[in-house]
Amino acid sequence: MANPAADAHEPATARGHRTRQKVLDAAEVVFGTRGYEAASIVDITRAAGIAQGTFYLYFPSKKAVFAELVGELGAKLRRTLAAAVADLDDRLTVERAGLHAFLGFVREHRNLYRIIRQAEFVDEALYRDYYSKLAEGYRVGLARAMTEGQIRKLDPEAVAFALMGIFDFLGMRWVLWEGKLPPQHVLDDVFALVRDGLGLQSSTFNARASNAPKRSR
Amino acid sequence: MANPAADAHEPATARGHRTRQKVLDAAEVVFGTRGYEAASIVDITRAAGIAQGTFYLYFPSKKAVFAELVGELGAKLRRTLAAAVADLDDRLTVERAGLHAFLGFVREHRNLYRIIRQAEFVDEALYRDYYSKLAEGYRVGLARAMTEGQIRKLDPEAVAFALMGIFDFLGMRWVLWEGKLPPQHVLDDVFALVRDGLGLQSSTFNARASNAPKRSR
DNA sequence: ATGAAACATGAATCGCTCGTCATGTTGCAC
DNA sequence: GTGCAACATGACGAGCGATTCATGTTTCAT
Structure with missing residues (x-):
């Protein structure tokens, strides 16, 4: 809890950073349009163009994003x-x-x-x-x-x-x-x-x- | 749609009115504390002290309540x-x-x-x-x-x-x-x-x- | 060039919820 | 008191969504 980003797996490569950002960008759109509860992880990963499992490489949960x-x-x-x-x-x-x-x-x-x-x-x-x-x-x-x-x-x-x-x-x-x-x-x-x-x-x-x-x- | 209460089955007896009101009262508490999305029909019926199926006697959906x-x-x-x-x-x-x-x-x-x-x-x-x-x-x-x-x-x-x-x-x-x-x-x-x-x-x-x-x- | 770490995948699991239904129980008009 | 409509029940099916994991691919420091 000391480090606010501790829960969110920090990427170690440039590719990782790019993917993490794709998730954030997609989440912004999906949460903003569908609403938090109605939005599913699949909605987010689909919007980001990645697989579902990839989400959990960077965020421990929906709430964390x-x-x-x-x-x-x-x-x-x-x-x-x-x-x-x-x-x-x-x-x-x-x-x-x-x-x-x-x-x-x-x-x-x-x-x-x-x-x-x-x-x-x-x-x-x-x-x-x-x-x-x-x-x-x-x-x-x-x-x-x-x-x-x-x-x-x-x-x-x-x-x-x-x-x-x-x-x-x-x-x-x-x-x-x-x-x-x-x-x-x-x-x-x-x-x-x-x-x-x-x-x-x-x-x-x-x-x-x-x-x-x-x-x- | 003409009658705003058309969707919600109107009770025909005193008992029915009482039960319907129990649902509304419980829903107010549950939605207010847990939030709409997090609240389930079961939460509401349990708080109202009735069975799950009874809910649908008076309201067609969660959104209707x-x-x-x-x-x-x-x-x-x-x-x-x-x-x-x-x-x-x-x-x-x-x-x-x-x-x-x-x-x-x-x-x-x-x-x-x-x-x-x-x-x-x-x-x-x-x-x-x-x-x-x-x-x-x-x-x-x-x-x-x-x-x-x-x-x-x-x-x-x-x-x-x-x-x-x-x-x-x-x-x-x-x-x-x-x-x-x-x-x-x-x-x-x-x-x-x-x-x-x-x-x-x-x-x-x-x-x-x-x-x-x-x-x- | 290489190999280990990082990253990516998507099918599978698990838990939960909505809404239905077959089966009772109660209220009330007569 | 009788009978029927209204009301109540709770188990169940179908489906969905969050999260995991075994397997494969890419990156990059050396």
């Missing part, structure tokens, strides 16, 4: 997001860039994204780990911005999960359901909500608040 | 939320009450809530239907509040999904992961984010921001 895919996805997403906001100073700019990078990532990795959503029922620990790591990075960034007075002081973990929830549902509704990024006005409106929810003040509000609230019904 | 549970859950949640906000005029008050009612519902129906999250991989149509119906009710309420000038004008569907995302992740992080409602300061901070994200004006920002949030760490 799945776990590796989830781990890879998490790392890749965190890298992508970190790179997307690396040079940005202002937190609200970071949020906008992060939202955009996240949705682009989901669009480019729909299978992987569906895999994460299944992890909850395949291996709870894996799933919590994915979100916990993501949230932790997010929390640290938010906390710093709060300290620096860029955004209002709120519980940073609560804000991290709230924002992840927004992103996740946008990804589901537009990217997964419609296969494309949300229309620009949706992105603008959601960002407006985030900006003014997080902002210290609302100088950017349009001051047309003359419309006095009326009672409904 | 699952679908019925999802439908029931959706209806029950929508009823709960509608009741919780029925007498409220102000939209921000509605949002706060809705958040509270939703989290309470999740806490009281953890199994059902986990079932919804699996629906995505069991029957995509079922799953979209659940969220679409929920979002549609939400959208209408938001659109009216926007028309009445209670909250700012944004794309109501985008806002509905964003807010559902927030609620969903709070439910996941605190209710599902920790088994209890989020601490008060988390609710306060999230609501502050929603209020100022949706609010018409920010004149209240500084005043409110200084009293509500207590430092969490």
Whole structure:
């Protein structure tokens, strides 16, 4: 258990590496389209163009490939997001860039994204780990911005999960359901909500608040 | 297909109704804890205290019970939320009450809530239907509040999904992961984010921001 | 070039699940 | 109380999927 890859037989030759990668690539497609439980090892090996037994040369079980895919996805997403906001100073700019990078990532990795959503029922620990790591990075960034007075002081973990929830549902509704990024006005409106929810003040509000609230019904 | 309950053999006696209900209750527990795919018909019938064959007297398949549970859950949640906000005029008050009612519902129906999250991989149509119906009710309420000038004008569907995302992740992080409602300061901070994200004006920002949030760490 | 280790194969095993069915048992209308 | 429809049972067949293994092939360090 010390070495996370200990269970998965590491290839010793170039051919081995190639085959192992074929399995991972095939598993990503098969799990993403059929779902974890519905996917069989045969589905994966057939998609990879190898024999069933070969699978077990590189992975001890179906769950092991799945776990590796989830781990890879998490790392890749965190890298992508970190790179997307690396040079940005202002937190609200970071949020906008992060939202955009996240949705682009989901669009480019729909299978992987569906895999994460299944992890909850395949291996709870894996799933919590994915979100916990993501949230932790997010929390640290938010906390710093709060300290620096860029955004209002709120519980940073609560804000991290709230924002992840927004992103996740946008990804589901537009990217997964419609296969494309949300229309620009949706992105603008959601960002407006985030900006003014997080902002210290609302100088950017349009001051047309003359419309006095009326009672409904 | 015309009658949604056509597939499920309707009981003709009181005993039949009781047995059918035993199956539904058991299925809720088994699906919620083991997960849909991992759950077998035997698991369900054993939990219900009936014979395997009896299951097929009332449901044509595993998926059929699952679908019925999802439908029931959706209806029950929508009823709960509608009741919780029925007498409220102000939209921000509605949002706060809705958040509270939703989290309470999740806490009281953890199994059902986990079932919804699996629906995505069991029957995509079922799953979209659940969220679409929920979002549609939400959208209408938001659109009216926007028309009445209670909250700012944004794309109501985008806002509905964003807010559902927030609620969903709070439910996941605190209710599902920790088994209890989020601490008060988390609710306060999230609501502050929603209020100022949706609010018409920010004149209240500084005043409110200084009293509500207590430092969490 | 060679031989040992690594890799690949796919048929076979084992365990499990779905769904059926022949055989009882119970509820209820009369 | 009788009889029939509804309900309940649990063993069984058919099938499938994860994993193993005996056998063959390829790679590569020497």
